[in-house]
Amino acid sequence: MSDDDSSQGEVDGMLNGIPSDEIGADGGIDNSDKAVADGGGGSGGGVSMQMLQAHAARKRAKISKSNSSGRPKSLSSSSRTRPVVKLLVTSVSRSYSEPWRRRQQRESSGTGFLIRWRDTPNTKVDGDDDNTKNGKLDSIRIVTNAHVVRNASTVRARASFGPHVVSCEVEWLSLPLDLALLKISEGDWGDFCKGWSIDDLSSNAALANSEGKSGEDGKDSVSNAPSDMAVAGDNNGKNNAAATSNKKSSNSICITLSSGLPKLDENVTCVGFPQGGTQISVTRGVVSRIDVDAHYVLRIQIDAAINPGNSGGPVFDEQGHVVGISSSHLRGAGNIGYIIPSKIVAMFLQMCMDGMEVKVEDRFSGLGELVVRTDNFEEEAKHVPGIPNLKIHGSQSLESKALRRHLGLEALDLSGGVRIVGAVGSTMGPESKDVSAGSDMKQENDSNGSNGDSTEGKIHNDGGYLKGNDVLLAINNIPIGMDGTIQLSPTRPDERINFRSLVTCQRVGSKVSLDVMRDGKRRDLEVVLDMSKFLVSQYDDFDAVPLYVVVGGCVFSPLSLPLVQEKKSKSPSSFSRFYRDQRHGHEQVLVLSKVLNDDVNVGYHGWKNLVLKSVNGYEPTNIQELVAVLVRKTNLEMIEFRCSLVGQEEDADYVICMSQKEVLQSEHRVLKQHMIASWCSTDALSKELQEEVEKYEPSDAKRTVCWNTMKDMRAVLERKEDS
Secondary structure, X not given: OOHHHXXXXXXXXXXXXXXXXXXXXXXXXXXXXXXXXXXXXXXXOOOOHHHHHHXXXXXXXXXXXXXXXXXXOOOOOHHHHOOEEEEEXXXXXXXXXXXXXXXXXXXXXXXXXXXXXXXXXXXXXXXXXHHHHHHHHOOEEEEEOHHHHOOEEEEEEEEXXXXXXXXXXXXXXXXXXXXXXXXXXXXXXXXXXXXXXXXXXXXXXHHHHHOXXXXXXXXXXXXXXXXXXXXOOOOOOOOOHHHHOOOOOHHHHOOOEOOOOOOOOOEEEEEEOOOOOOOOEEEEEXXXXXXXXXXXXXXXEEOOOOOOOOOOOEEEOOOOOEEEEEEEEOOOOOOOEEEXXXXXXXXXXXXXXXXXXXXXXXXXXXOHHHOOOOHHHHHOOEXXXXXXXXXXXXXXXXXXXXXXXXXXXXXXXXXXXXXXXXXXXXXXXXXXXXXXXXXXXXXXXXXXXXXXXXXXXXXXXXXXXXXXXXXXXXXXXXXXXXXXXXXXXXXXXXXXXXXOHHHHOOOOOOEEEEEEEEOOEXXXXXXXXXXXXXXXXXXXXOOEOOOOEEEOOEEEEEOXXXXXXXXXXXXXXXXXXXXXXXXXXXXOOEEXXXXXXXXXXXXXXXXXXXXXXXXXXXXXXXXXXXXXXXXXXXXXXXXXXXXXXXXXXXOOOEEEEEEHHHHHHHHHHHHHHOOOOOXXXXXXXXXXXXXXXXXXXXXXXXXXXXXXXXXXXXXXXXXXXXX
């Protein structure tokens, strides 16, 4: 050690005794006389002013170093809050218990954030400015939760940095994933550009496409994002001429999605507009858990505060990239919030970009293409397909050694896998490859580069789908543990998650390879993922719509989950046995929802929640068939409905019998008393029935009136019989 180092150590030793309140906030020394007395407590020497200044400089450097290596830099800067908007939503939801009306208007708020979307060349054609306008309109979108804008009649986006408000339109929805994509209204695009100080967006396409492709931790890009959907945000310190040429670079108002999952205990920051104030709010926490939800879709648990109003807001990691979207919190628990990972968000955006819309047959409570769509149907928000699955009723862990021995796993020295409890149909794929124990077929196919596309060696008669008692060993060559979990990722082997997350993180129509043991032999199955077609519709405005028929005050509707949820019964519903059943064709479960009390239905007051079996001997499979039976085939003196309680024997039924003459006479009275415009919903009328009525009632005015009552429709159809 040199003499200078030795003297420096002595000085630091003496000055460390100075009280902290005499050292300034910047590491400087108080100039008062009592800071250090001349000739004070050293080994015989005083401390000069130069020594004090040198000590202060070293302390400032030490403080600066500790700050830089400690808590991450604040994410509440304008680069993080500027892309965040507050969504002011007015919604009018539909009623399922009284499906002829809508509920009271409701106002709510949520959060969303801007992302870069398509980049259309900013060119003019024949002097028309429409291409320029459309190019800009396709450059920005707003991402939020689906439950924020569900059943919205108006959506307004307010800036976080000023009094700028623009109207938005819901362009795409995914109710199962709880995600939505909003488009700024064409009429407000100019106000948006002025409010957010944007001159031109299309000139930044090259910059945006160069963003987010690589980063220090490999999480800067969006793994499933299309190339022209640049999710741009922070420039990471890069100064680009294209970005500085405009009034405000579009990248400064757009956010970068992270392609990876955050690590446990990683710091995250939630930005949004929760209740308790009107301005933007920032809360911090850590990643507590990575798990799956009730539908086996990935979700992340954090301990940062997520309150009503936060929904749809971005959650940033330490690098300033979005690792997820605030979604919900656990009621009755402290600091348990859930976010949708950016991986799921990117998959949703990719489906929107590709125009991947749910098929018609999967909508309208199972009626599908039987519903006559009106002109304004194209103006409604489009829905992406639901969550894919393996078409199984359930799985069973194989932690029991006896069960593993019984299934033959120990004989093949297999340590993992789950037993398939039961499978749904054989609609997942027509082909499979047989890979028996000890066979080299799998290795031969792989070496030939077939990638599972070759038809050689496949068993066409067996069907490429899972069966009950199969043992699922791996999905896409990722082994499944005996407890039904897989590694979260190859780089995180100590974290595990449910095996179904491998399926739910993919798009409907994707192919997956399954390693299965069936009847003691190994097999490779290649299946195409499809969404479930539930007999009981799950989501309002996705696969469910409120449909009804009113006959003699008896209200019949297709069974749906929104209908059951509106009952708000504290006890488990008796209809739960239908929830996992798959639909065949246009099949529906018709139920007696309620009875509107009137003299015509005395004796049946208070009846509800009965399953309809037949009408005058006919067994309708859906509500359109029920309407057809009532207007065409009930010419008897009585109308007889036979219903049953769920869980009773099939031959045990309840009978509702009413005079047909009294039903027709009381129809107008019952409808007027309960302010019901029509005896059945429009979608309950089949296309054939509508065409038949239009043929025999040419007058538009009279035809509009005849839709309203069963009596008038029957009168029109009787003209056909007379002619």
